[in-house]
Amino acid sequence: MTKKVTNSVFATHAPHLIKDAVKLIASYPKMPITVDCVIFGFEESELKVLLIRSDLEMYKGFWSLLGDNVKDNEELDTAAYRILKERTGMNDVYLDQVRAFSHPKRHPGGRVITLAYCSLLNIQHHELKIYANELHWHSFSSIKEMAFDHKEILDTCHTWLQKRIQEHPLGFNLLPDKFSLRELQNLYEAILGVSLDRRNFRKKFASMDLLIDVGEMEEDVPHRPGKLYKFNFDKYEKNKRKWIGIDF
């Protein structure tokens, strides 16, 4: 097998040490990087996603994720938090990197690599104060088409969320501090797209012993009010499950 000659700095058989790291880096192709945030919320028993209108004329009328370019010397996580803050005025939200999208033609303006971030936020706690580009919540299931490859990114993040929510108590970020078991179950059903047995669901959470009964009841409901709970984050942090088991 012969070694292909490339423009890589590493593609040498008899390497010599490189003294000037700055020069090395300068020889690499450079490209713009963006971060796109998929922001999920939950309201009226529906999974929602926060979108804006695309700025680009060629995507006029299409919805887009909240994105922006990454600045020089800015960490990706920092960029994601910045974008959230700039676009929504919020900063105390859950946020996680999902993955990079790098198709060379994904942006009509040229090659741009984007990092998808997934955020979860509580619609009740965080009132939107910035409405540029018609920023608002959409029912997740109603989104069919989007600008760029944003539909693919959205779907990837949704799949990611479905998996994460079963392994980590992320869902509580989407609920008010105090919530009823029904709201919690509705959340899981909305995200997973399944219906769950109410008694088994309650038993499951009761046996985990991670919900604190706040001693209050629902109000203004047209039926028997349920108890309100909050999530015991401290206890969870102390007893995180270390899962060993083969299952595929």
Add this chain to the structure above:
Amino acid sequence: MTKKVTNSVFATHAPHLIKDAVKLIASYPKMPITVDCVIFGFEESELKVLLIRSDLEMYKGFWSLLGDNVKDNEELDTAAYRILKERTGMNDVYLDQVRAFSHPKRHPGGRVITLAYCSLLNIQHHELKIYANELHWHSFSSIKEMAFDHKEILDTCHTWLQKRIQEHPLGFNLLPDKFSLRELQNLYEAILGVSLDRRNFRKKFASMDLLIDVGEMEEDVPHRPGKLYKFNFDKYEKNKRKWIGIDF
């Protein structure tokens, strides 16, 4: 709340549509992107990782992951496969994106964002033919210090692998086509860092019914030879588990 002025194209209250997408992209900061491959193997009941010597004088003597810059108009996955091929001569390997590392000071030559990829390959099947930069296999557990932030990347990929191998039959990529149940168990024990009950382990795989008895036995072992199996990829693909369950 006031809106911070930024250099973002989106940071306008009354957006006007942008006609020239190319010009837009041109206004973004550009930065070099690299891909770093963590390549795991398994031999002599040990998890191994493929490393080279760093080319940089300031990391002289340190070990480094197999990495290279991403080319213009090259997809990240393509770059990862290219690097594997260039460095090892191999291309039929399992490979998956793990995540981006973006600390501004992670490379001494300046800002470089890297995407970590994790590969699994069978050491017996794939003989190394390219030995530039002292490319060779290391015992994973012996690696303490590395060039750049590569130890952090390596550890992240190891954690990723521990999780993946329990949910997907990735481990078979690290074994020969035909393997004994002991080899399979050694693999799981090496990656997870636990010891497993032999009878329960065998029962588990027997009940999954995804191993095909090839009708051959181990040879040249100094004890009773075990049966050899191969993995039934077709059957797995048809019956992939759709997991629903809350566990944290």
Add this chain to the structure above:
DNA sequence: GCAAAAGTGTTGTCCTTACACCCATGC
């Protein structure tokens, strides 16, 4: 015959699932 690993079953416990009735509240 000894060392080393192969191969094999049972039991108890726990978790999951399926399923039905009464209760509290608002209207």
Add this chain to the structure above:
DNA sequence: GCATGGGTGTAAGGACAACACTTTTGC
């Protein structure tokens, strides 16, 4: 008093964990 969802228990089945002895082979 009726509609709506809150709240509860049990039984069966399946998965997992713990555990020991006999068998085959090489030396």
